[in-house]
Amino acid sequence: xxxxxxxxxxxxxxxxxxxxxxxxxxxxxxxxxxxxxxxxxxxxxxxxxxxxxxxxxxxxxxxxxxxxxxxxxxxxxxxxxxxxxxxxxxxxxxxxxxxxxxxxxxxxxxxxxxx
Amino acid sequence: xxxxxxxxxxxxxxxxxxxxxxxxxxxxxxxxxxxxxxxxxxxxxxxxxxxxxxxxxxxxxxxxxxxxxxxxxxxxxxxxxxxxxxxxxxxxxxxxxxxxxxxxxxxxxx
Numbered sequence: 001x002x003x004x005x006x007x008x009x010x011x012x013x014x015x016x017x018x019x020x021x022x023x024x025x026x027x028x029x030x031x032x033x034x035x036x037x038x039x040x041x042x043x044x045x046x047x048x049x050x051x052x053x054x055x056x057x058x059x060x061x062x063x064x065x066x067x068x069x070x071x072x073x074x075x076x077x078x079x080x081x082x083x084x085x086x087x088x089x090x091x092x093x094x095x096x097x098x099x100x101x102x103x104x105x106x107x108x109x110x111x112x113x114x115x
Numbered sequence: 116x117x118x119x120x121x122x123x124x125x126x127x128x129x130x131x132x133x134x135x136x137x138x139x140x141x142x143x144x145x146x147x148x149x150x151x152x153x154x155x156x157x158x159x160x161x162x163x164x165x166x167x168x169x170x171x172x173x174x175x176x177x178x179x180x181x182x183x184x185x186x187x188x189x190x191x192x193x194x195x196x197x198x199x200x201x202x203x204x205x206x207x208x209x210x211x212x213x214x215x216x217x218x219x220x221x222x223x224x225x
Contacts, residue, residue: 004158033213042119042204042215043159056212091158104151104213106158 002026004107006092012113018080021110025074025094033104034067034077035091043091049075082114117142121205121216128195129224136190136219138179138205146209148172148181148188153202153218162190162203197223 005024013019025032030051035043046065048056051072060067064083069075079086089111093104122137140146150162150172163172168183177192188205200223205216 035215040217042206042217044215045212048212093159103161103164104159106160108156108158 004105006107006110010111013082014115016081019082021077021090023075023092029094029096031095032075033093037089084114087114117214119205119216122219124220127222131194134192134195138188140186140207142209146207149206150190151204195223197225
């Protein structure tokens with residue numbers, strides 16, 4: 001069964017360091033999402049790609065976060081420098097259809113702890 | 116703006132009990148509505164969905180009806196099992212953007 005792959009599953013870093021997360025969506029899925037999930041809260045959208053183009057990054061803290069999907073397939077989310085408040089689960093999801101009626105497929109997430 | 120409000124947890128029930136998890140939404144236009152479930156150690160997965168008013172989504176014994184008049188999409192199951200223990204998220208989709216509620220943790224006692 002096709003899955004969304006994410007790595008690393010766990011990352012512990014010190015504040016001010018750089019971290020990066022990788023996501024490989026389900027093959028053929030044009031839309032890719034990065035969400036942040038703080039413990040006890042629902043996922044919040046950070047950035048949404050349609051193929052290699054960003055269609056929504058309004059909630060991405062652009063002073064420290066960046067995301068790219070250069071060839072419209074896999075994607076990288078970077079944080080530099082990391083802050084204590086960035087500790088969260090970072091979720092990647094993909095969709096092959098219009099998200100209004102389609103289904104998002106999530107990876108298992110990357111849990112970040114900033115010390 | 117669009118938002119989703121769902122019942123705070125945790126919710127603890129005995130096996131075979133009736134379950135309701137409340138969800139209400141605020142949205143412009145006509146959103147699609149979803150319930151996602153996150154089992155321990157796994158990613159979120161779609162449980163059920165409804166794309167227009169009065170639609171009923173159903174899966175694995177769970178049901179939810181899209182009520183436009185009350186802007187609600189409550190999740191129900193007639194007889195829960197231990198294996199239903201998970202975190203449940205209500206979500207809406209509008210203008211290709213999906214917004215999630217804060218989640219409700221459900222624990223089922225044998």
